[in-house]
Amino acid sequence: MSDSNKELRVSKIRDGTVIDHVSAGQALNVLAILGIDGSGGEGVSIGMNVPSDRLGNKDIVKVEGRELSQSEVDVLSVIAPEATINIVRDYEVVDKKRVERPDVVAGILSCPNRNCITTADEPVDTRFEVLSDGLRCAYCGTIVREDEVGSHLKVS
Ligand code: CTP
Ligand code: ZN
Missing domain, CATH: 3.30.70.140 (Aspartate carbamoyltransferase regulatory subunit, N-terminal domain)
Incomplete structure (x- = not known):
């Protein structure tokens, strides 16, 4: 070849x-x-x-x-x-x-905290603030580290 x-x-x-x-x-x-x-x-x-x-x-x-x-x-x-x-x-x-880092990611990730309002049967879309090394749930403050993002995707 x-x-x-x-x-x-x-x-x-x-x-x-x-x-x-x-x-x-x-x-x-x-x-x-x-x-x-x-x-x-x-x-x-x-x-x-x-x-x-x-x-x-x-x-x-x-x-x-x-x-x-x-x-x-x-x-x-x-x-x-x-x-x-x-x-x-x-x-x-x-x-x-x-690609440029957005300030906020909405609706793509699910929150790993089972008590978070976004994981209850409520019509609340998830919302995460983008930090330098991860994302923070805007509702409960739970941090999703960058290397954990793949396993918390809503969409797969
Ligand atoms: N590419 C493609 N089909 C094209 C043109 C480009 O699939 N018709 C792909 C190339 O294989 C490459 C990417 O698009 O993976 C970017 O192409 P190009 O800018 O030409 O390559 P590089 O100069 O190597 O890119 P970079 O500098 O971003 O590494
Ligand atoms: Zn949460």
């Missing part, structure tokens, strides 16, 4: 969004947060534990036919702080941006 074939684990896409430099192991959580499960008919490709100069290993997610907005992708920063978002049109990268 030639070197270029070795590098190209996942094919290039024509139009859509490439979420690159995703922390290794987080690709499926990225799709869960974005609510992408293939039922919309869009092409989705995933590379896991791909060698990366910058990160050692990384995951990569390619979604065809869909351009994700900054507000849609910023929430990914809680599980993939190094992610870059590439918008691809006609095979060219036309926009590249980093």
Whole structure:
């Protein structure tokens, strides 16, 4: 196999969004947060534990036919702080941006505190303040550490 074939684990896409430099192991959580499960008919490709100069290993997610907005992708920063978002049109990268940490994450995570009002049968959406190393429930103050985020996703 030639070197270029070795590098190209996942094919290039024509139009859509490439979420690159995703922390290794987080690709499926990225799709869960974005609510992408293939039922919309869009092409989705995933590379896991791909060698990366910058990160050692990384995951990569390619979604065809869909351009994700900054507000849609910023929430990914809680599980993939190094992610870059590439918008691809006609095979060219036309926009590249980093995910930015939002101040608040609403509705994505469930609170691990069983007595929290958001876990009772109340129509209260969850709300977490984003800290430097985790998230704090705005209702009960419970902290979800960054490495625990994946296991408290509402959406998977
Ligand atoms: N990509 C793709 N399909 C395209 C164009 C790009 O899947 N038609 C992917 C590339 O494989 C890469 C990412 O989008 O994973 C970003 O592309 P590019 O900016 O060309 O690569 P790099 O310069 O290596 O990106 P960076 O500097 O962000 O690491
Ligand atoms: Zn709570």
